Amino acid sequence: MIKDKKLYNILIVEDNPGDFLLITDYLEEHINAPNIVHAQSFKETKKCIENTLNKFDVVLLDLSLSDKSGDELIENILEICIDTPVIVLTGYSDIDFSINSISKGIADYLLKDELTGDGLYKSIIYCIERLKKSNELTESEKRYSELFHLSPLPMWVYDIDTLEFLDVNEAAQKHYGYTESEFLQMTLKDIRPQQDMSAFEDQLKIARAHPKEFLSGLFRHIKKNGTIIDVDVQSNFIHYKGRNARVILVNDITDRLEYISAIETKNKELQDIAWLQSHVMRAPVAKIMGIVHLLQRIDLDEVEKSILLNDLNVCATEIDQVIHDIATKTHKARLK
Template structure:
């Protein structure tokens, strides 16, 4: 039963100086691929010409270790430099098997022994390494996007080790906002940016988060900058694998201005309450006396004997009321409800 052929139009470069080996490889390819696009380079010079030609696309390279103009490690190194992330499979003989294994450390995707080669093993290696390379490139792209989102974020961000509490990575916004350099941060723990009296609460919260299944967390805490300034910070965090350990990524939003504004409003409200109390209690006493005196004068009249005494009491109450009004005015001047 003939194997089902792969219909994907893979473009494969064979770098092989031996016509017999080249013909055999082509036969194997055509046995498993419906319409492979094959390019042939008989030496390194031809391979370089093909790989530097922008009009020629290549999905994978099959490379013989020994060419007339270049061989061995030097050949592999230069082909890799020209290949631009194209998967490279080494074709080697038994005498080169040890070097074939070593070549994996140079960036080679796979190595195949020529004498054991058949259409199935060649097909599996080609498809596996092409798809593997695509997956690695997607992963690298994803990591670059994460790095850009992290390091270029306008909000301070960092990652710390959930066990040691040491900073593992810090973005530029955090460096600028807290005043520490990256190297300084990497020599610190998250305890170093907390006021001394808040550290017990920090340890307790970290232990709680480490024991809790849910990884997301948020809250508002006090932080300390390098210059000693205390700020209020709204924290959002989540756990993630990082550098062979488990880290917690932090997004920090400085809300000190908001806290300051709320505190100012609360103090202003206290002053307003005090003024309201003065108006409803303190003002009432001299005002009531003045109204009583005026009522006496209006309804009963005054004679010369009482005139001076009544007027004196009226003046005293007026002066007391004037002092109270001035005190209210002074307290009112300290209130600025438009403060931002």
């Protein structure tokens, strides 16, 4: 038999010397060199666990000790074995008691009369791995919670089927004006303008047709005070407390769109000014150039010269008006 060469630190809490030797033999059948610490009472157990030099991978617990036993022993052991799986080894075969022990946080419940080396080793490995995965899940949930609740952007989780808000972060509450309790009594429809309901239903069909895909889009939302805002929404599928849901990240782009609109308006005004300069002013300038050319002819009589000078005055008036229009438009554009 190939033995497990990994180093295991195991605390055996057992006041029966025969049972302790049997458990030790079972461990050594499958583990190459287990580091075994023996405690015979709850007092000794507490001292071993609270010793900072000891970091146990598992605790094997007999339920009948000289100073504590049964439920009281289980509860006290679990209080001090926060990150260590506890496996009960007992001759007490009551099913209800074993179920109750598991519900309190005992990792496994094994009967001594049915114990084998193979069964004990498997239980230890399974319990250690189960705790490891549980801790990883807890850490993952903690990171999600921190990212969610500390996000400077509004975020929420909603039920895909009912559209109910299941969780909202503080940024969403501040930005939309609703309290957390108010949000949790609402659905997505309550933050969409009534005139957008038809488009909202179409968008909802797309989201439900692709429930587990990343989705994004530009929408309009309405705050508690009635203000309508433009938002860039990104969402992804998530299992939340046993429900199919989507987690939403919202970026209010109302100011950005207004700024872009203002830039586009200003560009249009600048184009109008450029058109005035390049087209409207060009006609009277061309006329003036033609009149000057005619006036340079020496064979014009006084009547012809008078007509040309009058035309020259008209063209100068047109240029003055165009310059005035350009100045007015430029001033208005600067004020905006």
